[in-house]
Amino acid sequence: ETGVTQTPRHLVMGMTNKKSLKCEQHLGHNAMYWYKQSAKKPLELMFVYNFKEQTENNSVPSRFSPECPNSSHLFLHLHTLQPEDSALYLCASSQSGGLNTEAFFGQGTRLTVV
Amino acid sequence: GENVEQHPSTLSVQEGDSAVIKCTYSDSASNYFPWYKQELGKGPQLIIDIRSNVGEKKDQRIAVTLNKTAKHFSLHITETQPEDSAVYFCAASMNNAGNMLTFGGGTRLMVKP
Numbered sequence: 001e002t003g004v005t006q007t008p009r010h011l012v013m014g015m016t017n018k019k020s021l022k023c024e025q026h027l028g029h030n031a032m033y034w035y036k037q038s039a040k041k042p043l044e045l046m047f048v049y050n051f052k053e054q055t056e057n058n059s060v061p062s063r064f065s066p067e068c069p070n071s072s073h074l075f076l077h078l079h080t081l082q083p084e085d086s087a088l089y090l091c092a093s094s095q096s097g098g099l100n101t102e103a104f105f106g107q108g109t110r111l112t113v114v
Numbered sequence: 115g116e117n118v119e120q121h122p123s124t125l126s127v128q129e130g131d132s133a134v135i136k137c138t139y140s141d142s143a144s145n146y147f148p149w150y151k152q153e154l155g156k157g158p159q160l161i162i163d164i165r166s167n168v169g170e171k172k173d174q175r176i177a178v179t180l181n182k183t184a185k186h187f188s189l190h191i192t193e194t195q196p197e198d199s200a201v202y203f204c205a206a207s208m209n210n211a212g213n214m215l216t217f218g219g220g221t222r223l224m225v226k227p
Contacts, residue, residue: 041219
């Protein structure tokens with residue numbers, strides 16, 4: 001257990017569906033992240049939240065919509081996805097400010113878009 | 115932006131042998147270089163990291179070296195064991211960019227008993 005919990009672990013959705021991925025961290029961190037891990041590609045940073053404020057959006061399509069209601073919870077809302085969006089979506093958290101510190105990852109949600 | 119290249123993409127070694135994975139980065143402002151291990155069905159976990167003010171760091175069987183001039187860093191695993199089999203990722207980031215890590219493409223390490 002890393003202290004970062006993601007649900008669900010697996011998700012299959014149609015291209016017209018709307019679903020949400022959830023991430024919760026129990027580490028007292030103030031920064032949370034969404035990463036996308038596709039086969040044969042490096043992990044890609046999607047969104048960054050520092051103190052509940054979005055500070056980065058790495059040119060992610062609008063069909064992905066993040067939400068950070070508090071420093072412990074992070075959501076990724078999905079709608080009208082494409083098959084190429086199938087991937088492992090990883091949430092991470094860290095303590096931001098000062099020297100960089102370890103990022104703790106959840107186990108990920110394996111998303112399949114059909 | 116930062117670009118991190120990692121080699122090799124796959125590495126097979128005999129149990130007890132050493133394994134070396136190499137990464138290069140493009141942005142000379144990067145100053146934090148973590149290494150993550152990802153086992154099947156799990157998220158990446160930090161195994162060692164190094165900051166730009168040191169050239170080498172060691173933790174039991176694993177060590178990392180950093181050459182700032184050449185902009186490359188390496189992971190060394192000695193006396194490999196079957197449980198070291200996993201995918202290893204290097205990453206780079208800058209202090210003033212929080213923990214926005216740029217990852218290498220990963221190395222699948224297989225340790226044969």
